[in-house]
Amino acid sequence: MNRVFCLVGKSCSGKDTLYAHILERYPELVPVIPCTTRPRRPGEVEGQTYHFVTEERLRQYEEEGQVVEKREYHTTQGPWTYFTLRFALDTDRLLITTLEGARALMDCYGPQAVRVVCLQVDDRTRLLRYIHRESRQQRPDYAEVCRRFLADQVDFSQERLDQFPRLDFIDTGGDIDSCLKQWEGIYQKQ
Secondary structure, three states: OOOEEEEEEOOOOOHHHHHHHHHHHOOOOEEOOOEEOOOOOOOOOEOOOEEEOOHHHHHHHHHOOOEEEEEEEEEOOEEEEEEEEOOOOOOOEEEEOOHHHHHHHHHHHOOOOEEEEEEEOOHHHHHHHHHHHHHOOOOOOHHHHHHHHHHHHHHOOHHHHOOOOOOEEEEOOOOHHHHHHHHHHHHHOO
C-alpha cells in the first residue's frame, strides 16, 4: 500500500530542511507541493516549496472539488491561505502540512495510508532559528514571528497531539544525520 508521509511541527522545527534531505536521499518519494495565496518570498521558486496562486484560482479549485484541506492564517500582513490539492496515491508521497492538514488527508485517503511525523525541538532553539530566518528577509516582521511562535503552542498542544494515536516523532535538535536516521526508522516501518 502506498503511503503519504506528513511532516508536521512548529515553526522552525526543521521541516523544510529535513524535507529537502529526505527527498534527496529517497528519490522514490514523490513530493506533494501545497498551494498558497501568500506572496512569494525572495528565493522561493514556483512549484518547489509552494504553488503560488490567486484567491480566484483557489475558488476555482474549490468549485472543482480539488481541495483536500485548506487553512487561513490572519497574519500581520493580512490573511494568507494554504491548501492541498487532491493527488493520486500511486506511489509513496511526502509533504509538509499541519495537524489539521494531516487529519484531512486521513479523511480523504484513509488513516492507514497516512503517516504523521512530528518534528520537535526545544523552544529556545526554535525561537533562535526563527529570528535568524526572519532577519534574512527584505523586511523582517518580528511581530509575525511572535504571533506564530505563540500560535504554535496552541496548535501543537498535547491535547491536539493526542488525537493522533499513530504519531511518530523526530528530534531535530541534533545534526541532519541524526534526523535522517530517525526518519529511516519511521520510513522502514510498514
